[in-house]
Amino acid sequence: MQVSVSTLPPKTREQMLEYVKSLDNLDIDYIHVDVMDGDFVPQKTFDYIFLPKIKKATQKPLDVHLMVKSPQNSYKYFIKRGADILTLHFEPFRGRLNELINILKDIKNLGKKAGLSIKVTTMEKNIFSLLKYVDVVLLMSVKVGKSGQNFDSRVLSKIDSVASYINQNKLNTKIEVDGGINDQTIKLLKGKPVDIVAVGNYIYSATDKASAVKKLKDNF
Numbered sequence: 001m002q003v004s005v006s007t008l009p010p011k012t013r014e015q016m017l018e019y020v021k022s023l024d025n026l027d028i029d030y031i032h033v034d035v036m037d038g039d040f041v042p043q044k045t046f047d048y049i050f051l052p053k054i055k056k057a058t059q060k061p062l063d064v065h066l067m068v069k070s071p072q073n074s075y076k077y078f079i080k081r082g083a084d085i086l087t088l089h090f091e092p093f094r095g096r097l098n099e100l101i102n103i104l105k106d107i108k109n110l111g112k113k114a115g116l117s118i119k120v121t122t123m124e125k126n127i128f129s130l131l132k133y134v135d136v137v138l139l140m141s142v143k144v145g146k147s148g149q150n151f152d153s154r155v156l157s158k159i160d161s162v163a164s165y166i167n168q169n170k171l172n173t174k175i176e177v178d179g180g181i182n183d184q185t186i187k188l189l190k191g192k193p194v195d196i197v198a199v200g201n202y203i204y205s206a207t208d209k210a211s212a213v214k215k216l217k218d219n220f
Helices: 013-022 048-056 075-080 097-109 124-133 154-168 185-189 209-219
Strands: 002-006 030-036 062-067 085-089 113-118 136-140 174-178 196-199
Touching: 002 209, 013 048, 030 048, 030 196, 048 062, 048 075, 062 075, 062 113, 062 196, 075 085, 075 097, 085 097, 085 136, 097 113, 097 124, 113 124, 124 136, 124 154, 136 154, 154 174, 154 185, 185 209
Parallel strands: 002 030, 002 196, 030 062, 062 085, 085 113, 113 136, 136 174, 174 196
Antiparallel strands: none
């Protein structure tokens, strides 16, 4: 299991950059960059212009999660400015799947990993036909937007369903779970085919962050 630590919940950009720097010596695999536009979700963080500062603050690859209404307008800028994995949400593309497929292909053609995410309330079967175009499928285990929410167990059946489809179709798509994960809720994922967990408040609030990461891995 790999660990992707979120850029949330620090309140200011300066605090966020200091926090990101402090994560570099931890046994984690990615910095999970939460991008929100205040439209797709009520919260707003920053756009692609700020991404190079995060890139400069860490040696870890950037796992960029776009929670935005119109990712087709900005995804290339995030790639140019440092995203290593770029994850789009399925929901803005309902009825426009061909456009989404073309964007996912373009992300990969530009040398980056393409990700696709769904909300807790979106049925996973809606994205089965898209999984062959993505490197990572991100399953939300909280409502998109706010940090510090409780883990939603509805994601557990989705993990099994998505993994079954991936295996049956011999795909190499990795499964990432995002939201409400701590040293206790990680136990719910034990034995599940989860490749990456995105963790926010649990790491941020931990006094001993190295120990917190170790507990995650020990309890998985």
